[in-house]
Amino acid sequence: MSIWEYANPVRFLALSAKVQPFAWGAAAIGISVGLIWGFFGTPDDFRQGATVKIIYLHVPAAWIAINAWIMMLLASLVWLVRRHHVSALAAKAAAPVGLVMTVIGLFTGAIWGQPMWGTWWAWDPRLTSFLILFLFYLGYIALWEAVEDPDTAADLTSVLCLVGSVFALMSRYAVLFWSQGLHQGASLSMDKQENISNVFWFPLVIAIAGFTLLFLALVLYRTGTEISLRRARALSARMEPRA
Amino acid sequence: MTLTLVNVAVARGGVPVLGGVAFTLRAGEAMILRGPNGAGKTTLLRTIAGLQLPLSGTIDGAADRIAYGGHADGLKGMLSVAENLSFWARVYGHSDIEPALATYALGPLRSRLAGTLSAGQKRRAGLARLMVTGRPIWILDEPTVSLDSHAVALFADAVRAHLGMGGMALMATHIDLGIDAHLCDICGWAAAPQELLGASDEAFL
Amino acid sequence: MIALLIRDLRLAMRAGGGFGLGLAFFLIITVLVPFSVGPQSSLLSTIAPGIMWMGALLACLLSLDRLLALDFEDGTLDVLATAPLPLEAALAIKGLAHWITTGLPLVVAAPFLAVLLNMPPQGFVWLVVSLALGTPALSMIGTFGAALTVGIKRGGLLLSLLVLPLYVPTLIFGAEAARRGAAGMAVETPLLLLAGISLACVALLPFAAAAALRMTLR
Numbered sequence: 150m151s152i153w154e155y156a157n158p159v160r161f162l163a164l165s166a167k168v169q170p171f172a173w174g175a176a177a178i179g180i181s182v183g184l185i186w187g188f189f190g191t192p193d194d195f196r197q198g199a200t201v202k203i204i205y206l207h208v209p210a211a212w213i214a215i216n217a218w219i220m221m222l223l224a225s226l227v228w229l230v231r232r233h234h235v236s237a238l239a240a241k242a243a244a245p246v247g248l249v250m251t252v253i254g255l256f257t258g259a260i261w262g263q264p265m266w267g268t269w270w271a272w273d274p275r276l277t278s279f280l281i282l283f284l285f286y287l288g289y290i291a292l293w294e295a296v297e298d299p300d301t302a303a304d305l306t307s308v309l310c311l312v313g314s315v316f317a318l319m320s321r322y323a324v325l326f327w328s329q330g331l332h333q334g335a336s337l338s339m340d341k342q343e344n345i346s347n348v349f350w351f352p353l354v355i356a357i358a359g360f361t362l363l364f365l366a367l368v369l370y371r372t373g374t375e376i377s378l379r380r381a382r383a384l385s386a387r388m389e390p391r392a
Numbered sequence: 393m394t395l396t397l398v399n400v401a402v403a404r405g406g407v408p409v410l411g412g413v414a415f416t417l418r419a420g421e422a423m424i425l426r427g428p429n430g431a432g433k434t435t436l437l438r439t440i441a442g443l444q445l446p447l448s449g450t451i452d453g454a455a456d457r458i459a460y461g462g463h464a465d466g467l468k469g470m471l472s473v474a475e476n477l478s479f480w481a482r483v484y485g486h487s488d489i490e491p492a493l494a495t496y497a498l499g500p501l502r503s504r505l506a507g508t509l510s511a512g513q514k515r516r517a518g519l520a521r522l523m524v525t526g527r528p529i530w531i532l533d534e535p536t537v538s539l540d541s542h543a544v545a546l547f548a549d550a551v552r553a554h555l556g557m558g559g560m561a562l563m564a565t566h567i568d569l570g571i572d573a574h575l576c577d578i579c580g581w582a583a584a585p586q587e588l589l590g591a592s593d594e595a596f597l
Numbered sequence: 598m599i600a601l602l603i604r605d606l607r608l609a610m611r612a613g614g615g616f617g618l619g620l621a622f623f624l625i626i627t628v629l630v631p632f633s634v635g636p637q638s639s640l641l642s643t644i645a646p647g648i649m650w651m652g653a654l655l656a657c658l659l660s661l662d663r664l665l666a667l668d669f670e671d672g673t674l675d676v677l678a679t680a681p682l683p684l685e686a687a688l689a690i691k692g693l694a695h696w697i698t699t700g701l702p703l704v705v706a707a708p709f710l711a712v713l714l715n716m717p718p719q720g721f722v723w724l725v726v727s728l729a730l731g732t733p734a735l736s737m738i739g740t741f742g743a744a745l746t747v748g749i750k751r752g753g754l755l756l757s758l759l760v761l762p763l764y765v766p767t768l769i770f771g772a773e774a775a776r777r778g779a780a781g782m783a784v785e786t787p788l789l790l791l792a793g794i795s796l797a798c799v800a801l802l803p804f805a806a807a808a809a810l811r812m813t814l815r
Binding site for chain 2: 157158232234298299300376379380382383384386387
């Protein structure tokens with residue numbers, strides 16, 4: 150059975166209804182375990198003190214913010230190539246979630262940065278890139294809202310997502326070129342030297358997994374809502390008496 | 393040289409309006425589409441012109457041979473009539489606009505700015521645009537709107553001359569132009585709303 | 598193609614075409630900045646390259662919503678889409694016409710306005726070069742934004758929201774080149790990157806813009 154079978158809205162809804170309870174439950178468990186372990190079960194950092202613990206919100210939110218955009222890019226490509234409605238609607242559904250996560254990332258970063266760097270905001274490459282990502286989310290959502298015909302909206306937002314991704318990547322390198330940063334290196338990387346120590350690492354991975362599941366559950370739920378809206382629209386268009 | 397539609401279905405706003413549209417138009421023939429508002433005349437004409445895709449079916453002989461005249465004239469108010477027509481002629485690789493000006497009695501208006509023309513004069517300039525394209529198939533959506541009876545006669549003459557030279561014309565109009573044309577009531581092709589013809593939103597039903 | 602270029606330029610020149618509007622806007626921005634930040638010449642000369650670039654960017658943005666919207670309303674785009682000219686070429690030409698009527702005058706006027714902002718004379722040439730290399734990208738990105746929003750009623754504000762984030766890399770490299778030039782530093786790297794962005798935009802964005810326009814017309 151091919152994965153494209155789930156491109157059918159009805160089959161997708163059926164599968165989504167089965168998966169969603171597990172996704173919500175696992176997300177709740179992951180986030181609570183990750184946050185509680187992270188906040189109460191890890192020692193204070195010898196330099197950063199207790200402020201380091203905001204990492205358990207900050208990093209997962211940033212992770213979702215970036216990956217939501219990547220997911221939207223893939224979904225847009227699927228829509229443009231294979232014209233599967235579920236794909237386009239999933240991209241639409243993911244955008245506000247990504248936007249909120251970007252805002253959470255920016256705010257928790259500011260709260261973390263204040264005691265550490267002595268400033269709420271600095272034009273550091275990572276911070277600036279996130280601000281630009283925030284603008285891209287805004288434009289993407291605004292374009293979805295502005296176009297009346299839903300298929301045209303899906304087409305145009307997909308093109309915007311594709312072109313926007315290229316420009317977002319260019320902006321990332323332009324910003325690196327433009328400013329040297331304050332931000333620490335990646336919290337998670339394959340390079341052992343750069344990685345944060347194990348005590349912080351386990352709860353962080355659990356929190357990230359929890360946030361990812363939360364994202365999955367939210368996107369499934371919101372995609373379902375969008376499908377219902379389109380279904381109502383398709384049905385009512387066929388109910389209208391012919392002039 | 394023919395224009396052939398086979399089993400064409402078209403949609404407006406994602407909902408099928410016409411299905412099973414099939415006809416053949418040969419060189420020198422004209423067809424007039426009839427049907428009430430909302431029946432799908434404009435949608436069908438735009439589809440044949442290639443501005444939107446049919447839900448299903450094939451359209452043969454239309455690509456690169458169509459001159460489309462829609463509700464708007466495609467004229468720039470800040471350019472003169474002659475400048476407007478020359479521009480369109482050059483886009484289609486021609487340069488001679490004199491026959492078109494003569495056919496629609498636009499000679500005296502040639503250096504007037506299109507923005508200062510009356511609605512009927514503007515329409516005549518818009519119809520003259522079809523002649524300068526040199527394309528054999530005219531697709532016309534309500535071409536006689538705001539034309540007086542004299543201008544309608546000019547238009548009918550132009551269509552007759554075009555057909556005489558082996559051209560074709562497909563138009564939606566309710567006025568009797570006095571030209572020899574197939575009358576075609578598109579209501580016969582009206583699609584039942586519940587019919588599945590490949591509309592984009594059928595996946596949601 | 599040349600016919601389309603000539604027509605667009607002619608339309609821009611005629612009354613109501615908006616030629617010179619961008620230039621006047623650029624002038625006003627540059628004149629108003631000292632009022633807002635104060636007349637100290639040291640401060641002005643520091644921020645001059647950035648102000649000039651910001652002004653150029655906003656001036657380009659100003660005329661974008663007329664770029665395709667007028668042609669959409671009067672049916673020209675429908676006819677162009679069925680004409681033998683590929684839509685990609687038509688949009689590239691429209692972007693070029695926008696650059697000639699908006700970007701090019703800015704490039705020419707920039708040194709004169711830079712004097713008002715006390716920019717060091719050694720930076721003039723790099724300001725002009727950076728604007729000359731960067732404004733084609735601004736016009737082409739703008740054409741893409743216009744194609745995305747052409748079917749939307751009152752899409753002007755949305756157009757700005759979509760286009761401005763896309764302007765970020767061009768702005769960064771352009772302003773950086775102008776700033777380094779004014780400070781007497783090496784400008785090669787940002788200029789090369791800026792030229793790369795412009796070339797890529799001119800080569801690829803007409804295709805994206807044409808795709809978006811076809812989706813709207815459909």
